[in-house]
Amino acid sequence: MIFVTGGAGFIGANFVLDWLAQHDESVLTLDKLTYAANLENLASLEGDVRHSFVQVDIRDCAALAALYAEYQPRAVLHFAAETHVDRSISTPETFVQTNLVGTFTMLQAARLYWEGLESNTRKKVFRFLHVSTDEVYGSLGPTDPAFSETTPYAPNSPYSASKAGSDHLVRAYYRTYGLPVLTINCSNNYGPYQFPEKLIPLVITNALHGEPLQIYADGRNVRDWLYVSDHCAAIRTVLSKGRPGEVYNVGGWNEQTNLDVVRTLCQLLDELSPRLDGQSYTEQITFVKDRPGHDQRYAIDARKIHHELGWRPVETFETGIRKTVAWYLENTEWVNQVRSINAQANRITCQT
Template sequence: MSHILVTGGAGFIGANFVLAWLSDKSADGVINVDKLTYAGNRKTLASVDDDPRHVFSQTDICDRAALDELLTTYRPRAVLHFAAESHVDRSIHGPAEFIQTNIVGTFTLLEAVRAYWSGLEDVAKADFRFLHVSTDEVFGSLGPADHQFSETTPYAPNSPYSASKAASDHLVRAYHHTYGLPVLTTNCSNNYGPYHFPEKLIPLMITNALMGKPLPVYGDGQNVRDWLYVRDHCSAIREVLARGRPGETYNVGGWNEKTNLDVVHTLCDLLDQFKPKANGSYRDQITFVKDRPGHDRRYAIDARKLERELGWKPAETFESGLGKTVQWYLDNQPWVEDVMSGEYRNWVAKQYAA
């Protein structure tokens, strides 16, 4: 059986990718590598536990020996690198883990993959791909009238998280130009959708609203993000893997610029429609909290290169994707309750104490 190897495949985007990939019964097998930190959840993958094409390995990408063994055993035709510490707020409180996973981990993975790829036969070597999944946050912050981020926008990261992801992007690029490793890089905008850990804006607002808790909005709520439904992101990654040009970078965006306050208002209105409160609106729970340090004002992705070269466009509008997301959280409360551990609750209490 032919395989692909996916790192971070129990996290939000990685798990959605694995589930979408394996929904195609003719697809390659998946070697799913995840350290299972707080945001990795095996229960997200419950529907593929009995699929013989899915092999799960609880492995740290900083463990070179374990990576070598997996690559030698399964001989994947591609490696898709989702694994990362991924939350700006957590990187502010504890940057060391971000340096270790996002920089050292990516370097260790690249070294293991380079050694494996170098030993492949000519045809397999030419067909092999290493796809690195990154973020628009590496480009820094935009002003209200600035053009969206393109693939040629200079890097200007403003948080330990985005700086660590920028470093990983540069390593991936260097391994292509120095060693010839056939790499692809995608830089995506803010994802949302099923199985999202409830510290991020959209799932946090949904879970707090349903629990009758305050809906904390940073600063004035006017920070702008471009929102991308996670299943659309997964379809873009499949297109880049199949037809992207080695060495190229592709921006993946949803063409949905919204202020944080607009997002929260829309969520409240959807919840008012899907699960009305006995009295009043969920908007009544909105509260403004002290802005976080170094909070970038605006992100926006220009995804025209991906559309022009590979014909990809998002299938969901913000409204349709958000409606599906809210309905998923309403239908899957046991999953939400399971991931809301004491560690998570303690972190939220500290983060939004002001």
């Protein structure tokens, strides 16, 4: 069995679904079910004996210890995190508690479990895989080389600082205790089941509801975009072939400005679900004041994972974004449900 924390969230749920589509190994999903998590993301697994779910706070030491004792996992995939930069600016303490304290508690529980394993074989195969972000590296200029695994950390938001701290804890547990950890720093994910506070699902849903498509500043901030199923494939690859203690950067080789992303979404919606008045969705684009500390550019150098482990993304931005728009158009019931949740969670203007 494997444990997946945050498995009812966006990337975690996609990972669980992809895993069980390709493996018979069981999954225990652990999730606190905060506003951005949704058990409906895993509804297709209802009745599947390979999947179990436990609602748990990753800061609960006793609960984690009991789960380890009962289920005896051979690996932990740690997705659980607060991830939205805008919310980290308004409520940074939540990010410190979940991303830093939560990861510490997960590591401590994993270490105690791993050290208590009597079988050397089981100790040797155990892995703790930590899913992190490229934002820990800070901001790039237009001509700077992409982030590599050796780029110094320079986080600029409470979110990225809390994730940087969690990365350091993971590294320390390997160096100090020998816990067999793996870390992935990924670029911006997109695809099915993403909560509509992030740029791509927010633009799609706001466009279809006739609402403004708000873009920070001039929209020239650059991000590297990674389709979520490609990220899931990279995680499976790192879990099976990665070297303990190593960091692997995972990117899509798809740098786009925020403005270009929004325009692409508008063009696809014009094609797939045109406005009744015949106008383009680009008419809904508006520019708003920039957020504090907004990083200018992220870019991932993903050559290490390709050369050492043989992984490369399958989707281009063009193929992945078309699949994403089609999914949101085909799943209006899910979209309407999470839009309601988003409103109740004091929605704020969201960009990446």
